[in-house]
Amino acid sequence: AQSVAQPEDQVNVAEGNPLTVKCTYSVSGNPYLFWYVQYPNRGLQFLLKYITGDNLVKGSYGFEAEFNKSQTSFHLKKPSALVSDSALYFCALTNAGKSTFGDGTTLTVKP
Amino acid sequence: DAGVIQSPRHEVTEMGQEVTLRCKPISGHNSLFWYRQTMMRGLELLIYFNNNVPIDDSGMPEDRFSAKMPNASFSTLKIQPSEPRDSAVYFCASSLVSGNTGELFFGEGSRLTVL
Numbered sequence: 001a002q003s004v005a006q007p008e009d010q011v012n013v014a015e016g017n018p019l020t021v022k023c024t025y026s027v028s029g030n031p032y033l034f035w036y037v038q039y040p041n042r043g044l045q046f047l048l049k050y051i052t053g054d055n056l057v058k059g060s061y062g063f064e065a066e067f068n069k070s071q072t073s074f075h076l077k078k079p080s081a082l083v084s085d086s087a088l089y090f091c092a093l094t095n096a097g098k099s100t101f102g103d104g105t106t107l108t109v110k111p
Numbered sequence: 112d113a114g115v116i117q118s119p120r121h122e123v124t125e126m127g128q129e130v131t132l133r134c135k136p137i138s139g140h141n142s143l144f145w146y147r148q149t150m151m152r153g154l155e156l157l158i159y160f161n162n163n164v165p166i167d168d169s170g171m172p173e174d175r176f177s178a179k180m181p182n183a184s185f186s187t188l189k190i191q192p193s194e195p196r197d198s199a200v201y202f203c204a205s206s207l208v209s210g211n212t213g214e215l216f217f218g219e220g221s222r223l224t225v226l
Contacts (some may be wrong), residue, residue, distance in 0.1 A: 043219045043220055044215070097167075097210055098141070099144070
């Protein structure tokens with residue numbers, strides 16, 4: 001069985017500060033990990049993915065994520081948060097062609 | 112590119128009525144997924160298709176739910192009869208590649224309210 005956990009329901013940061021949204025996973029076999037963002041009343045949008053190779057993955061809108069196999073984590077990061085980054089973020093794990101999503105983390109960036 | 116197109120965006124119906132949700136995937140994408148999103152249960156995969164063939168429908172809640180993909184450019188999710196607990200946002204997503212490496216492209220969702 002595969003699973004994804006996002007331990008924080010909510011993350012609050014000040015504009016300009018670095019942000020981290022946490023994700024841990026469990027899977028037998030190779031992990032294929034994704035981050036998506038959802039704005040209110042919209043569908044999910046792809047940010048970045050880890051398939052293989054470099055543990056630091058860069059994606060859209062200045063986001064990046066660090067894959068850590070020993071800690072089974074795939075945390076989303078951004079060096080300097082913007083108010084417009086406020087949204088719901090989902091970590092996902094794909095196995096056997098199916099994506100399993102975490103419960104989501106609401107990111108609030110305050111001016 | 113028009114993206115994944117879902118209709119209707121909003122549907123309000125009464126318990127017992129039939130509901131049909133529609134999806135047009137991105138042209139050239141060969142995998143299509145139906146998800147349901149609720150506050151209580153988060154995002155749940157209902158069913159997915161590869162090359163128009165249903166691969167895994169283990170997430171379909173019960174026999175009241177059915178999905179079809181008659182061709183590469185169209186899919187439907189039907190609920191008959193609908194119940195209040197079916198109220199949710201239903202998302203369709205498509206992917207260029209089957210397997211584990213392709214990201215999903217989501218539609219804007221169909222918000223269903225069953226009274």
